[in-house]
Amino acid sequence: MLPLAKSEIYCIFIQYFVLFRASIMASPDSEYLVAPPAPLKGRGAVTNLQGRYEKDERERVDDGWTHTDQDGEAEGAPALRTQVFEERAKTILTRNSSPDIPFGVSLNPYRGCEHGCIYCFARPTHSYLGLSPGLDFESRIYAKINAGELLEHELDKPSYQPEPIALGVNTDAYQPVERNLRITRRVIEILSERGHPFAAITKSSLVERDIDLLAPMAQKGQVMVAVTITTLDADIARTLEPRAATPARRLRTIRTLAEAGIPVGVSVAPMIPFVTEPDMERVLEACAEAGARSASYIVLRLPWEVAPLFKDWLAAHFPDRAERVMGRVRDMRGGKDYDSDFAKRMKGEGLWADMLKQRFDHAARRLGLNQRHRGILDMSAFRRGESAPKQPVVESPQMKLF
Numbered sequence: 264m265l266p267l268a269k270s271e272i273y274c275i276f277i278q279y280f281v282l283f284r285a286s287i288m289a290s291p292d293s294e295y296l297v298a299p300p301a302p303l304k305g306r307g308a309v310t311n312l313q314g315r316y317e318k319d320e321r322e323r324v325d326d327g328w329t330h331t332d333q334d335g336e337a338e339g340a341p342a343l344r345t346q347v348f349e350e351r352a353k354t355i356l357t358r359n360s361s362p363d364i365p366f367g368v369s370l371n372p373y374r375g376c377e378h379g380c381i382y383c384f385a386r387p388t389h390s391y392l393g394l395s396p397g398l399d400f401e402s403r404i405y406a407k408i409n410a411g412e413l414l415e416h417e418l419d420k421p422s423y424q425p426e427p428i429a430l431g432v433n434t435d436a437y438q439p440v441e442r443n444l445r446i447t448r449r450v451i452e453i454l455s456e457r458g459h460p461f462a463a464i465t466k467s468s469l470v471e472r473d474i475d476l477l478a479p480m481a482q483k484g485q486v487m488v489a490v491t492i493t494t495l496d497a498d499i500a501r502t503l504e505p506r507a508a509t510p511a512r513r514l515r516t517i518r519t520l521a522e523a524g525i526p527v528g529v530s531v532a533p534m535i536p537f538v539t540e541p542d543m544e545r546v547l548e549a550c551a552e553a554g555a556r557s558a559s560y561i562v563l564r565l566p567w568e569v570a571p572l573f574k575d576w577l578a579a580h581f582p583d584r585a586e587r588v589m590g591r592v593r594d595m596r597g598g599k600d601y602d603s604d605f606a607k608r609m610k611g612e613g614l615w616a617d618m619l620k621q622r623f624d625h626a627a628r629r630l631g632l633n634q635r636h637r638g639i640l641d642m643s644a645f646r647r648g649e650s651a652p653k654q655p656v657v658e659s660p661q662m663k664l665f
Contacts, residue, residue, distance in 0.1 A: 307379035308397035314390030355413035366429040374405035376434035387567040396568040411449035425645040430463040437467035458644035466507035484641035487526040521554025528557040536591035551630040558632035
């Protein structure tokens with residue numbers, strides 16, 4: 264075989280390049296052609312994506328001077344530390360009328376959440392502060408230090424009528440900073456004093472600290488707790504929810520609460536196709552064995568900036584299945600990354616969403632986790648503070664939470 268001339272080699276190279284380029288262009292939906300940023304240890308987001316209200320767009324460029332260590336982090340770069348800012352909120356109770364949400368009133372002691380769950384639907388709220396829904400959301404936390412004061416004022420209004428309060432549904436009320444600030448603890452003390460029912464949802468074992476308040480309320484039918492467990496795989500959880508309690512620790516929390524007589528449910532959320540979804544039955548079985556009474560699930564939601572943040576996370580941690588995951592997500596969202604329609608946003612639509620529902624319902628029935636009638640909270644014991652004007656309480660309709 265005669266050796267190839269340089270011109271022939273060049274022509275072959277060009278042909279292969281054109282074929283390679285054509286293969287890429289033939290997949291217009293490909294979102295992972297560029298290598299994603301390296302993840303930060305202990306953080307969920309891999310970028311500090313700008314919020315949608317920012318006027319200027321900034322792009323990070325590698326100038327060749329940055330060297331990374333074996334974990335993919337920049338050598339000599341300072342660690343991203345969590346900053347906590349005190350905030351004096353103007354209001355503390357948030358009301359909603361969304362037909363797909365089983366509560367009408369919620370209370371969130373914090374804005375931002377150090378747990379860093381990459382899928383968190385609350386991430387876009389940091390855009391309203393001029394901050395990033397990415398790393399800023401999990402490292403710049405705003406603590407509503409006057410939450411207790413505002414709650415007392417609200418509950419003591421003559422016009423206030425009791426309705427179960429959902430605690431920590433936007434950002435976790437038991438995230439790490441609560442250990443020192445104890446804002447959530449003060450909120451529960453007030454609810455306990457007033458005989459006001461509430462339900463809390465968390466990924467933290469710190470809720471065990473407040474069993475002395477929760478157990479007596481549970482005996483009166485005034486409280487229930489839901490623990491979110493997305494997967495039993497500790498390695499996946501470490502990147503998906505980096506600063507939340509480990510799955511095993513959350514199971515222990517379910518057992519501890521149940522043994523104290525506190526009704527506990529499990530939220531298997533979100534269901535991420537080909538990542539956490541295969542674990543669903545095992546999660547439900549483990550939670551039932553630990554003492555959970557009820558269960559619910561939500562499929563992955565990607566509103567606003569959560570979509571690009573999640574795609575970057577996928578590319579960084581699951582490059583082998585990133586396209587497949589997003590393809591299945593779009594199967595449940597009418598071909599889009601997200602559909603905000605009330606009838607679809609929690610459960611999705613289509614064949615795969617129907618199959619997921621059937622799997623969940625079958626497992627929940629088999630394990631006795633479909634006993635939602637036990638989750639009704641009693642509002643009859645509500646009373647205002649001693650200094651508040653005495654007014655008759657018109658009991659609101661009882662609600663099932665989680």
